[in-house]
Amino acid sequence: MRIADLELDLDVFAGPFDLLLTLVLREEIDLLEVDLAEVVIAYIDHLERRGELDLEAATEFLVLIAALLELKSRLLLPGQEVDELIELDPGEAAEELLARLLDAHRYRSAAEHLRDRLAGQEGHRFRSAPLPPAIRRASLDEAGAVYDPARLASAIGDLLKIPEPVDVRHMVGSRVTVAERLTHLRALLRRGSFNFDEAVARADRVTVAVTLYAVLELFKQGELSWTQEEPFGEITIEPRRANGAVAPAERLTA
């Protein structure tokens, strides 16, 4: 199958992958609204259904999705002029995608050449053996001072520098999973209502964010509801039944 024909069913778009690309490039769909992870998942599902990997198509897909991710992250990057933020010249973006594909093809052919070349050298082996002792022995007498010891001290000095701490916690895969937080929230819900701060007591920022996401998920599934009196105020969470009514047990504790 050609990547172009990959059928997608996303929140903002349903149709083949190439149409999505075109619409993004023509700015008829906002790249910021496209959940690229869903595209990847659709592709993986497709691979699983087919049960075999078409290397050519896979490479093309990876190059395109990586380029889209990069375009999108460029759009998301803070600190740039607002004009620049919304401006994605469709022509340029299209040329960039094409250039990526051409580059990927170019280096794949070059790789093919290298592999052939290596295979052609098969059989030319080189000798690797220590020098005879008679020749090795002479070397100490021939050795003069050619290196500067200060180089070593400065290298150690560089290694002793503790780099400025860079906060990259948001880039590390989170150690806490949504599933974990769902279990945690459901356990709390069984005991009645609680407030959000209790649910994330002593947790780090990533955990707080994932917990909030889990709250939204449970809300969507109708397992809880919440109230917040004022912005940045306390969030009180209470259990709901599947039909949307607050569970009786809840009223008692609340």
Added chain:
Amino acid sequence: MSLGLESTVEALLFLSADPVEADALAAATGAELHEVVSALERLREHYEFERRGLVLRELAGGWLLSTHPEAEPAARRLLARPRTPPLTPAQAETLAIVAYLQPVSRPEIARIRGVNAESAAATLLERGLIEESGRSQFGAVLYRTSELFLRLFGLGSLEELPAVSEFDPSPELEAELRERLLQAGEARAAG
């Protein structure tokens, strides 16, 4: 009668693990450079015309002895290990990018390939085909190909690699990609 220049050069090359430049051979033997060059030529011809088990080759900027490829099956049986395991497609792609763009950082390689280059680069490093060459302005380690790369791929220098433009996709392929990327979707968008 003392050992001739051709035989002395043969002995020196036998002992050297790395390619040796003709200049260095001249300095070691006390002979003139042109004498060394013609001794090397005689040695190369001797191996070739007499069908000896050795081959004299100019690789990675110097002269180096290797075995005749026809001895390979016997060598494999004796040494019980392949000369160089073949490269996986990911390793070959990574190596090609390093060879043509050196010095190049891992993020750049990943950008071109569309996927992480971590494990391929680690294997190439471990096999000595690429090596570190300083750091980029952002602190990423830069890579270049090694002397071993030239040697194993039978290259005298990097200049012997075909120009990268030779691997440019054909105009037909480029048109097809463009079509696939842009026009096909346009047609659907219109239709």
Added chain:
Amino acid sequence: MSLGLESTVEALLFLSADPVEADALAAATGAELHEVVSALERLREHYEFERRGLVLRELAGGWLLSTHPEAEPAARRLLARPRTPPLTPAQAETLAIVAYLQPVSRPEIARIRGVNAESAAATLLERGLIEESGRSQFGAVLYRTSELFLRLFGLGSLEELPAVSEFDPSPELEAELRERLLQAGEARAAG
């Protein structure tokens, strides 16, 4: 015409750093033992009568190629001079760690540098600047600097290594040098 037995044996001996038994050569080439023995004899005579730079010798239970003794002075001029190309940043870092912390294991070097130390350490070993010095309690090979290291850096002994304090950006820290290097390395790896 394929490569003759004599030449195949020549190639096999070229690849072997240690003496090879005739039996092993027979097994590798698929020839009969007596054929191998006479090929060895022809090879020995070829080197001798043609005054080649190589000599075939029978040693403790095996056959070994070595160089003609008359080539030794030239070999010493070519190879006895230590190879001292400028140190790459990776090599300088690795060598500094070994020099100041010795003995030190490769995993420790990698932890301090924040990247794999494999190829830099291999080059330093090969050039004789560092050498193995036993094993750590966890079985990792330990390194120390060599006598050649002292000569090439013009040092009488390790005590003459420059004090780190001059280059130390954090002299106020009380911890031992090793501890501080490891801490900084971990901070780098985390960053």
